[in-house]
Amino acid sequence: MPPFFSSLFSRTKHSNSGKKMARKRDGLLGWIISLAILGLLALLAAMQVDAGYPKLFAGIDDFRYSKASNQKPDHRQRLLHGLANLKASLDVATPPSSPQVEQGMRGGSRVYHAVDYGADPTGKNDSTSALLRAIDDAFKSPGDRTLMPGIADLGGAELHLDGGSYLISSPIKLPASKGGNFKIHSGSLLASDDFPTERFLIELWASPSSEAEVEAEAEKDVDASMAASNTDYDYEYITIRDLLLKANFRCGGIAVVNSLRTTINNCYITHFKTTGIWVRGGHETYISDSYLGQHITAGNHPDEKNFSGTGIKLMGNDNAVTDVVIFSAETGVLVTGQANILTGVHCYNKATGWGGTGIYLKLPGLTQTRIVNCYLDFNSIVSEDPMQLTVSNCYFLGGGNIVLKSVNGKMSGVNIVDNMFSGGGNGVDIVRLDESNGAFTKIEQVVVHRNNVDGMRLRTTVAKASVQGNGSVWTVDFSPVLLFRDRIEHVQYTLRTGSAFPNHALRNVSENKVVIESDIAVSASVDVSVDQSVGSSISIN
Template identity: 45%
Template sequence: MSNESIHCKKMRGYIHITTLLLYYSLSITADCARFSYKEPYRPRRHSSAAFQNPFVDKSHGSLISHLENARALASSWWQDTLNLQNAEESRSRTLIFNPGANGADPTGNSDSTAELQLTINQAFEVASRNNLMPGVADLGGVEVHLAGGQYAISKPLTLPDQGGGNVVIRGGTLRATSSFPSDRFLIELGSPQLREEWVRLGGKLANSHGQPAFENIALQNLMLDANFTAGGILLLNPIRTTIANCYITHFSSSGISVHGGHETFIQTSFLGQHITTGSDPGERSFSGTAILLDSNDNAVTDVVIFSAQTAIEILGQANIITGVHCYNKATGWGGVGIMIRQGAAQNRMLGCYLDYTGIVLEETRQITITNSFFLGDAFVLLRATGNPDVVGLSIVDNMFSGGNHGVPIVQTKGSFSHVKQTCVDDNSATGMALRSTRARVSVAGFGSNWTADLSETLLFPTSIAHVQYSFFASNENATDSSSVFPSHALQSVKATSITVASDIPVHAIVSFNVDQSTYSESETMYVA
């Protein structure tokens, strides 16, 4: 409705109401004079008593009824007018930006890169007097809403150079065209300087990243199709960023790549290079990494990764992975579920589902894997690279299920010099071989030597830190000379073999309790 139409309606309303009120005033004055009332007659609303008054004739009751209707109509008209004005003001102050308003094509038939970039830029131009981090404007929750459209883009969508925070981008699909740059991502968050540095250093950032330009950016309910040409989302030095309810597919490099910054939450999302539900005939050729975390203090929660060479690769510290289901390329074909690179200490994997693909630890300091399920002979591999010590490793309370091929649930590659404050124990396995840093075994027989070989049980092949044993001598076929309880002692510890000897031959049961981990610097480890 045009402003002229609204103005005409207002004027007609003013004239109509003025006439009715004048008529009402004259009628009431005449009525008071007729019946000598000192006060004007005021009928009560919502009551018929006024029309039953013997001093009021039928014509006067009809007049009052008309006046009541007129006043109600006037009130309704004013309310409608105010509602219309409020709606117009609300539209003029909207903080939801739709790329369709800038001419973007929601069918994906034509390139909408420029229109989408313009829409994002407009959202970041919202005025604000408040800040999040110093220098990061709080834009109040402004939204870029794709409104369910499918948009084709030929180059990355970036956030404006001035930065900002408290922004949502959601609700649609972005598809890379065939001309999209192969070394870029559909959405890139980071300052121009960081993007230049990331390209110059071959996909990495220097150790010092400076002040974040963006904070509290939320990417929600998006489908990103990289068309086997590019990556999905690139985050450079982000802080408090959320990726939620997203579906990222057909990436050639990475689905989500996070470098620097901290506190990025990736949750309730699906990632896969190829759209499949498993048993894909092309699984051997899967490549790329679904999620790359070259960053500290992040969380990946309730995420499914259904195809990629590597599901999650972690280069940063203090990250937590919970409720993740990996059924990307199987371990037998060279795939990795979760890769912890050297230097990425203090990471935790809780309640995950490793489906025919396992976990590889190049870093074995303060790593926790617990309450997870490994299916299809999937296992945990400890790879000795760089620092050969194992300190604070915990692999406990997990379930393993395999195909009766004798695959150990935890394996090592290379040798480790020290094992400290480490526990691999209390796991359950069907169709796979248990491995542990703790072992409990009993040896029975007649003689003066009892040896327990724990090579099929202990994880590390050449070290034992603690040995406890109990010696139970039987009196079976005892003679006077042999009825004396024999003297016995721990005779030797060689690799994973332990021997207890007695001074005389007896029937005995010797039980061993072994731990491969030390708990203080002063403890001695038996190394073959």
Template identity: 50%
Template sequence: MVFQRRGKVMSVLVWTLMVVIFSGAADGHRLFRSLKTGSFGRNSFFKPGMRPQGSSGVPKFMSRAEAEKMYAVRLKQTQQSRQAFAPSGGPAPAPRPVPVPQTAPNDTAKGPSTGRIFYITEYGADPTGASDSTRALMMAINDAFSLSTEVQLMPGVSDYGGAEIHLQGGNYKLSAPLRVPGGGGNILIHGGTLRASEDFPKDRYLIELWSPSSTKINPSLTSAELVTALQNAVDGNSDRTASYEDITLRDLMLDANFRGGGILVIHSVRTNIDNCYISHFTSDGIMVQRGHETYIRNSFIGQHITVGGSNNEKRFTGTGICLVGNDNAVTDVVIFSAAVGIDVRGQANSFIGVHCYNKATVFGGVGIWLRSPGNTQTRIVSCYMDYTGIVAEDPVQLDITNSFFLGDATITLKSKENKIVKGVNIVDNAFYGLRKGVSIVKLEGSFDTVEQTVVDRNNAYEMALKSTVARGTVQGSGTTWTVDFSPFLLFPDLIQHVQYSFYTAVKSSFPRHALRSVSNNKVVVESDVAVPATVAVTVDQSATFIQGQGIYS
């Protein structure tokens, strides 16, 4: 509506003034704005469906009694909303229905809940952290895992339909681990902080997923012992069964208070650990054993809270993430303090966007340690190794690509019982050093087998480039030309394939020439007569031959 005549504008101002007097300044201002713009929405004082009436163009609006009645209704609604979100000292919320679950393994007492969202303060948990909340948290967890359901995920794993244990943004003290009952899935635990008390057991984790039949594997076993232990540790009737499925731990801060670890996951499939901050552990920030597809994302893990360069870095201990199993993924995770960033003792794991500055190599730290000799099957992509490197034991099928290594951080290939390097690709990485001549890739021990291995297309600043493929050119006049690749090739005294070209500008002579030697990573070419010539050579340390034919593939 647009008022063009001055008389009508004056009428609008008069009516607005009356509304201000009888209905409050705020509502009067809103009416004036509606009249000025001609918009009569649901927030105006006009009755629904009412339009401007009369020759004066002034609309009819509700009476003062109607306005006061509407205001009273709105005030009551506001008070009810505030009461529902009042703190613990305020009015208590209305009682909520109590579920009828099965007997919980750790406690039989029950607290209130609403539907399938279990608010732990209603079980008596103290969100200030002043008193112990272990019992209350376990009651909520046991209630969630006792819901009635006939739906299953994996065999023997009940589907609880996305039930939530809601920590309500509190800070809770624990004197014992929160052990999640086995045989359930599709559960979310989220939204708060868990801190270990001074009497928390030192060999346990704040949150533990393991069933009574689960077997915890000692990660300090040798590779052969570890394989045997994993084969013998079978839950139920088949190693394809699982104790948990689709358990999500999200938006949590876990403070182990230097009393133990953060999260323990045993024999679970499709587990999500997302947006968690785990600190002050002495064993592991996260320990995963057996199972499949534990996905750790968008999390920060560190024994000590630091941003690097800590005076205590030499004394860092523990492991950020320990994976004793297969098919797991760590994505967009920062590990900022620990002796070992990620300890990997399984196959087919992947690491993408991981930033490790847990403990510098010079102090004995390792960023990512691959300890499955002869069966690595690991992909490390777009990671940032910050003064700490990667160690791979007898690597077989390992990809390290598009990553950045800072501060003399290197890749070490370590020989173990198999003495093998096979199917390894270390390509397209960038290395930035400290002007000490440190090699970008190192060997620890000797290897009997080197096959299908490519170390190439990396770049280095103030570090020594190493490669399995090299190209060189030498010029001279005589009968012998030598190209020394030993400063550049990774493996000592190992050239499995050579290509060379011989060029001379002398037209009066057509010399014969041949490859004479490839020992000690030096290529020697000789001619039958002395001529000025240029010899270009390409070598490969990891050629694959068809046995008995010598055909380069």
């Protein structure tokens, strides 16, 4: 055999021999893997028998080697088959979960559902006693935690009205036992025909009497009354939200008395006889995103002249009214407390022309109130003896204006700036002094400035004007625009002439007229600015 063929034949023999050895190794390896898998599956099957799970080897006969057919098993097929059976054995039905625990008393939750106590969500039957029982349960403190001293922490307990409408014949009143961290929400309360007058649908009021009696007592000694209410709190962190309250023209909406950090949010309060929301004493009641009106209207109500009642009364300190609409009442907001703020309030209650008032600040000499970004829609703001009052960035429509009313003749620290006034051209002053009870005799630091006016008469404490002429006397009359009569605290002027260099001086400012005089007659322009706002108490050393 030629060497080439001999070499080729030798390599072929070696190659065939190597392939046979490889097949033997593969077969042996396959048997080892198969036996390992079968052992694992047998072990798993033995472990699962007692647990009642399905067996894994339903097709075990398919794994056996058949000598009759002389057919070798494919270890890869056996492996895939075993894994498939293993997966099927693990797809065991998940045991059904236990029923979800219901909320409310039945589940041990601190959410107390009105319907669980037998309240009628259709409003056909009286639900007063049922709602009061729910509140009594909610006021059972879950532990010994407290908020302010003596006020139990109720752990976030809730009276949930479940979207129902509930007829009540007496106030839904919080217990006299002091408590906090509690919420009432999500439903409607309707006053019955025999609901007691001078009371409220919801009362945070430990010792209720009547609104009129409390206010009469407070007027006897304002200082003592306010001091007592600001140190003795009955409730703290109470939230009232997402409610419709209909008072049936018999009572008020919500009373908040001696309560600390109370929130009233997203409430619609209507058909009140007296007051929509009454805040007496306490501290930091925040009222927001709510609507109040004695009559349900969107304006132009045929009986508007006869509107009565007050949308909100703030007879306490450090409260806030934000983004609230008062669409019908004689008075929109009445403030008799200090350091309150009103923001984004829209008043279109009884028009000022018919005797209504948008915002009334009735605390002479102790105002300390900020009114910002509000909309007085045919309504006015009235402030008695204002002291530290800011009205800014507000819009007054339909002749609505600001009235500064003299009680003791004092006014100090007033800023009325950057507002818009729009009227019907009837000569209404944007800011008016009411001196029917006596003139203002002490006026300090009052700034009325940078307001824009359309169809009303501008009044300001800062003004500028120019006159031109040929002579020796120039007179600028500021009386048509200045707020205070015969009062100019500060004057600046410039005399411009090109023909001479005269001596000149300020000669007179009486009756709000500025008189400039030169020693010789010249042709000149005189520019004058005046300011009424510099108070006599301001001095520079």
